[in-house]
Amino acid sequence: MDHNSFLSNSCASIASLYLLQTGAVLFTSSTAIIARQCGIPETFVALLTEGAEWEELAVVVASVLQQRPSLGLGNVVGSSCK
Numbered sequence: 904m905d906h907n908s909f910l911s912n913s914c915a916s917i918a919s920l921y922l923l924q925t926g927a928v929l930f931t932s933s934t935a936i937i938a939r940q941c942g943i944p945e946t947f948v949a950l951l952t953e954g955a956e957w958e959e960l961a962v963v964v965a966s967v968l969q970q971r972p973s974l975g976l977g978n979v980v981g982s983s984c985k
Contacts, residue, residue: 934948935948947967959978962974962975966978
């Protein structure tokens with residue numbers, strides 16, 4: 904790997920990490936604002952936005968639909984400990 908390739912890949916990784924973090928913050932804050940204006944409970948929105956991966960989101964949605972919030976909360980806590 905030459906110097907230019909290493910430098911461009913490093914810069915792309917740093918920029919991607921920054922965009923990912925900024926996008927996540929903007930998504931979460933705008934979702935909270937929309938939910939507040941629509942009268943949706945903040946707990947429900949927090950559980951839905953926590954699912955960073957599709958399978959985690961599916962577990963949270965299924966637990967909310969089955970009215971078993973403890974399962975969704977356990978998934979949220981477990982996914983944040985990775």
